[in-house]
Amino acid sequence: MDFEKVLEMVGKFGRYQKGICVLLSIPMFVGVAAIFIQVFIAGKSDHWCKITAWENDNCDGMGLSTAECAELKKSLSVPVKKETDGEVEYEKCLKYDVDGINLKTAADMYNNDNGSYTLETISCNEGWEFDTKNFPSTIIMEFELVCGKAYLTNIAQSVFFVGFMVGSVVPGLAADM
DSSP, X not given: OOHHHHHHHHOOSOHHHHHHHHHHHHHHHHHHHHHXXXXXXXXXXXXXXXXXXXXXXXOGXXXXXXXXXXXXXXXXXXXXXXEETTEEEEOSSEEEOOTTOOHHHHHHHHHHTTSOOOOOEEEOOSOEEEOXXXXXXXXXXXXXXXXXXXXXXXXXXXXXXXXHHHHHHHHXXXXXX
């Protein structure tokens, strides 16, 4: 029997067939969402070294708002990497060695040195703080996958796609057994 004759007898690609195609396409969106979610759950944001000794220090005595106080803490504890066009870029993985120095003393030292420090720079050893303007929380923030552990985000994505590949092949092979 000729396919064209059978298709004519059954009916052409009509409203019913289009509806079936749409309904069968809906589950594909779940797979696509799982692939693209990496962009959001592993979104990169600005980060800098945390100074745990200054977490509870506030700037009330200095007349600064909460945001200004956070910026002051950052500028007093993190070295400037480069300054171009008025934009300041801070180091991501280094901080000034401010152990044993409170916030007020650090501010006074900074002002007395005309906006620079003579303090030693060290690696971050107390964790990181993250800019949460674009992403309130990501796996990079949760597991602190920055600096020496930044490569783990790529490994996480690679492991996901290996699992996706195995999950695409194995069920098909198992169904044929």
